[in-house]
Amino acid sequence: MDLTVEPDLNSLITSSTHRWIFVGGKGGVGKTTSSCSIAIQMALAQPEKQYLLISTDPAHNLSDAFGEKFGKDARKVTGMNNLSCMEIDPSAALKDMNDMAVANNATGSGEFSDLLQGGALSELTGSIPGIDEALSFMEVMKHIKNQEQGEGDRYDTVIFDTAPTGHTLRFLQLPSTLSKLLEKFGEITARLGPMLNSLAGANNVDLVGKMSELKSNVEKIKEQFTNPDMTTFVCVCISEFLSLYETERLVQELISYDMDVNSIIVNQLLFAEYDEGDSCKRCQSRWKMQKKYLDQIDELYEDFHIVKMPLCAGEIRGLNNLKKFSQFLRKPYDPVADSKVIYELEQQD
Amino acid sequence: MATELSDAEKRKLLRERRQQKFSNGGASSRLNKITGQQQNSFLSSTSVLDEPKVTPSGNKKSSNVSDEEVEKSTKEIQDLLSSIPGNKDNSETDAAETNPEVALFQQLLKMQQQGGGFQNGSPDASTPDLFSSLLNNDTNTTASATQMLPNFVDEKVLKYYKFKVSKLKSYIILIKWALLAPYVYFIMHPNPTVLQASNLLSQIVERSNFFSIFTGLEIVFISIYYQMLKKLQRDNNVTATQNAGGILKYLTMIPEGILPIRNIQGKIGLALEYFDVASMYVTDICFVLVLFGVMKYYHSSFPISVPIEPPIAGIQ
Numbered sequence: 001m002d003l004t005v006e007p008d009l010n011s012l013i014t015s016s017t018h019r020w021i022f023v024g025g026k027g028g029v030g031k032t033t034s035s036c037s038i039a040i041q042m043a044l045a046q047p048e049k050q051y052l053l054i055s056t057d058p059a060h061n062l063s064d065a066f067g068e069k070f071g072k073d074a075r076k077v078t079g080m081n082n083l084s085c086m087e088i089d090p091s092a093a094l095k096d097m098n099d100m101a102v103a104n105n106a107t108g109s110g111e112f113s114d115l116l117q118g119g120a121l122s123e124l125t126g127s128i129p130g131i132d133e134a135l136s137f138m139e140v141m142k143h144i145k146n147q148e149q150g151e152g153d154r155y156d157t158v159i160f161d162t163a164p165t166g167h168t169l170r171f172l173q174l175p176s177t178l179s180k181l182l183e184k185f186g187e188i189t190a191r192l193g194p195m196l197n198s199l200a201g202a203n204n205v206d207l208v209g210k211m212s213e214l215k216s217n218v219e220k221i222k223e224q225f226t227n228p229d230m231t232t233f234v235c236v237c238i239s240e241f242l243s244l245y246e247t248e249r250l251v252q253e254l255i256s257y258d259m260d261v262n263s264i265i266v267n268q269l270l271f272a273e274y275d276e277g278d279s280c281k282r283c284q285s286r287w288k289m290q291k292k293y294l295d296q297i298d299e300l301y302e303d304f305h306i307v308k309m310p311l312c313a314g315e316i317r318g319l320n321n322l323k324k325f326s327q328f329l330r331k332p333y334d335p336v337a338d339s340k341v342i343y344e345l346e347q348q349d
Numbered sequence: 350m351a352t353e354l355s356d357a358e359k360r361k362l363l364r365e366r367r368q369q370k371f372s373n374g375g376a377s378s379r380l381n382k383i384t385g386q387q388q389n390s391f392l393s394s395t396s397v398l399d400e401p402k403v404t405p406s407g408n409k410k411s412s413n414v415s416d417e418e419v420e421k422s423t424k425e426i427q428d429l430l431s432s433i434p435g436n437k438d439n440s441e442t443d444a445a446e447t448n449p450e451v452a453l454f455q456q457l458l459k460m461q462q463q464g465g466g467f468q469n470g471s472p473d474a475s476t477p478d479l480f481s482s483l484l485n486n487d488t489n490t491t492a493s494a495t496q497m498l499p500n501f502v503d504e505k506v507l508k509y510y511k512f513k514v515s516k517l518k519s520y521i522i523l524i525k526w527a528l529l530a531p532y533v534y535f536i537m538h539p540n541p542t543v544l545q546a547s548n549l550l551s552q553i554v555e556r557s558n559f560f561s562i563f564t565g566l567e568i569v570f571i572s573i574y575y576q577m578l579k580k581l582q583r584d585n586n587v588t589a590t591q592n593a594g595g596i597l598k599y600l601t602m603i604p605e606g607i608l609p610i611r612n613i614q615g616k617i618g619l620a621l622e623y624f625d626v627a628s629m630y631v632t633d634i635c636f637v638l639v640l641f642g643v644m645k646y647y648h649s650s651f652p653i654s655v656p657i658e659p660p661i662a663g664i665q
Contacts, residue, residue, distance in 0.1 A: 002354070002359075003354075003359065003362060003363060003366070005363065011356065011360075228360070228364060229357075241383075241386060241387055241390075244383055245380070245383050245384065245392055248379055248380055248383055249380070249397075251371075252371060252376050252379075252380075252396050252397055252398050253397055255367075255368065255371050255376075255398060256397050256398055260364065262360075262363065262364070262367070292386075296382075296383070296386070300379060300382070300383075303363050303366050303367045303370070304367070
């Protein structure tokens with residue numbers, strides 16, 4: 001029985017079942033580069049499908065990684081017909097909500113409209129902790145709704161370029177927390193349903209109906225997130241002590257949420273022993289340290305797809321550079337044969 | 350002959366193999382392996398997978414909750430509760446299972462710890478939030494954790510308080526009825542000659558004075574009960590509104606300002622307290638009425654024969 005695990009992401013990139021792919025890890029390990037690489041390779045491997053790359057990190061990097069501006073609405077990457085990107089921007093989303101509230105109240109009593117005119121709602125809610133995660137979650141719900149109703153843009157797979165570990169875990173716990181809250185709320189509304197509806201009745205809002213709809217959507221997301229055929233998490237790390245520790249914690253947390261995690265991308269490897277010409281003493285020493293942790297990674301994650309990615313000579317920015325770099329997700333990097341690629345990256349102005 | 354596995358089967362097998370490696374303390378051992386690489390590492394090697402579960406849905410107990418100080422502070426009250434007959438809900442686990450708010454609170458607390466990064470569970474300074482603010486109010490995080498569990502402690506205290514109130518009420522009623530029963534006996538007696546020896550006693554057993562004496566007795570006992578109730582509330586730090594039932598819970602959901610009466614919760618809480626006291630008075634009236642019936646029946650069925658005094662000589 002052959003249970004060896006390939007050191008690449010071919011099975012994920014060519015997967016036809018995955019709908020949600022999360023890419024996460026400690027800050028500064030190359031999450032954005034990795035998520036862009038996965039999205040590009042998936043889009044190239046299955047051109048008939050539509051992919052969406054969403055950045056949920058409050059400090060967005062997607063626009064810089066591709067070298068073009070993305071906003072809160074999905075926009076296709078120039079040069080790729082089946083890959084779109086968007087950056088979730090809490091302040092912009094909340095401003096929209098504020099404007100909508102102003103518009104809705106314009107016909108009613110002027111006092112509330114006046115209160116919201118200066119963007120009070122967005123200012124008030126913008127500082128709420130966890131608002132980024134909540135908005136990302138709303139985005140997920142929107143896509144599920146679109147998928148079901150056939151409205152708006154439909155995407156076969158959504159790839160999340162997530163925020164550093166803590167934020168991401170908070171986001172991933174939202175379905176179960178919300179589910180619990182709504183369950184509790186359901187108990188109350190079962191008793192007070194008519195009263196609550198009569199309170200909200202002035203604006204013709206079916207509060208109980210809305211809540212049960214939200215609950216069913218949350219349950220659906222929870223179910224999809226824990227289905228290993230539909231959702232997976234790709235951990236990104238570098239070969240260093242703290243990064244390895246945080247990756248292990250992340251993997252364990254994800255397992256505790258019943259989420260599938262089977263791939264680890266180890267970024268910024270030096271492969272210094274294969275360097276041509278004068279070898280840099282600092283690089284050699286750092287590579288020695290990296291090798292120590294790489295051995296440990298190999299031992300700890302023998303049942304995971306461990307993809308070893310090289311540290312490139314230049315910045316990996318722009319679609320062409322990302323395409324060159326991302327090829328190593330499908331074909332493992334060979335320090336001898338592929339070494340020239342790491343010096344080939346185009347300089348972005 | 351080697352069997353060929355499909356991709357799905359292979360994925361499933363690998364998944365099971367991975368989960369097996371993280372189970373039965375394996376997760377902590379893996380973390381230990383990593384932290385063992387570094388000398389003087391302060392990183393925790395206790396895995397979330399090895400923490401005891403508090404709910405059947407798989408939510409883990411917060412590490413802060415299991416803190417020694419919290420355990421110590423709650424142990425005393427738990428011991429008290431365990432001594433209360435019929436009280437089964439005396440464990441932390443049960444509290445979370447029976448009270449979804451507790452489980453939810455613990456989950457939110459855990460999310461906060463994760464949100465703040467892993468290093469020593471310290472909050473992420475770049476993203477201050479509600480829990481961080483609460484923690485920052487007190488330099489001692491352990492003490493804060495204790496403070497952050499008021500629901501858990503209040504729930505126990507409330508149960509204990511309710512038990513004490515029931516006990517107090519029972520004693521007061523028992524003493525009152527123990528006094529009222531003989532009093533009604535003499536009031537209903539057709540010929541209470543024994544008590545007529547004293548003027549005061551004869552005044553007491555006078556039927557026309559019954560209502561005044563009964564009401565006086567009620568006022569004394571209700572005052573004693575009310576004072577002792579207030580003392581209990583002070584001792585247990587429980588307010589009347591906390592102890593009130595469903596009506597107040599629903600009232601708390603109505604935002605202030607919607608109803609024309611200000612502080613309606615406080616007013617209704619006070620009214621409920623008066624109702625409790627008034628109900629004691631009504632109960633006593635009912636008891637006395639029943640006693641009247643019983644005594645009337647008793648005296649008519651078993652009349653006490655009055656001794657006939659011998660005729661005085663000379664009068665005949």
